[in-house]
Amino acid sequence: MRGPALGVVESSSVARGIVVADAALKRSPALLVHSRATSGGKHLTILEGGVAEIDEAMAAARAAVGDRIVDSVLLAAADAQVWPMLGAPISPSDWTDDETAEAVAIVETRTVCAAIAAADAAVKCADVIVRDVRFAVDLAGKAYFTLTGDLDAIGASAQAARDAAGDRLVELEVIAQPAPELRGRLFR
Numbered sequence: 198m199r200g201p202a203l204g205v206v207e208s209s210s211v212a213r214g215i216v217v218a219d220a221a222l223k224r225s226p227a228l229l230v231h232s233r234a235t236s237g238g239k240h241l242t243i244l245e246g247g248v249a250e251i252d253e254a255m256a257a258a259r260a261a262v263g264d265r266i267v268d269s270v271l272l273a274a275a276d277a278q279v280w281p282m283l284g285a286p287i288s289p290s291d292w293t294d295d296e297t298a299e300a301v302a303i304v305e306t307r308t309v310c311a312a313i314a315a316a317d318a319a320v321k322c323a324d325v326i327v328r329d330v331r332f333a334v335d336l337a338g339k340a341y342f343t344l345t346g347d348l349d350a351i352g353a354s355a356q357a358a359r360d361a362a363g364d365r366l367v368e369l370e371v372i373a374q375p376a377p378e379l380r381g382r383l384f385r
Contacts, residue, residue: 204255206255222254289343295381
């Protein structure tokens with residue numbers, strides 16, 4: 198069991214990002230999941246714990262990051278499919294023969310925080326599966342993930358992801374009945 202709360206701060210400076218992690222951990226007994234540099238000289242601080250602990254940690258993190266903030270997200274009850282995403286990159290399990298995967302959505306965001314928020318909203322809205330995840334590394338700081346499910350579920354989850362990402366969304370594409378040669382191999 199993870200969390201239940203998740204907090205992420207994305208900063209434009211690696212050095213400041215480490216200060217952010219330190220400030221958050223000194224303020225709260227949150228668990229540090231990751232403190233890592235990403236493409237474009239950004240830094241991700243990812244924390245988990247109880248809701249009150251993450252609220253406190255995020256308050257300290259936001260104060261410490263100052264004008265170096267790129268984005269942040271706080272999820273009081275992150276969905277079970279979000280937690281494995283934090284270990285990105287994640288290559289999807291083979292869904293070539295998964296008959297329930299009649300459609301796929303590809304969600305690309307400007308920030309990692311936007312991808313996490315969009316994925317959480319998408320999987321809470323409909324019966325879909327997060328498949329492929331990439332966060333910031335070799336993407337100029339952007340992030341993307343894919344979802345599979347039946348066409349109606351993908352339509353609903355895509356709208357939820359779009360709403361959650363807001364102006365941080367780069368592109369969201371839906372493919373109904375992906376070509377057999379593409380199924381399960383979108384990025385290989």
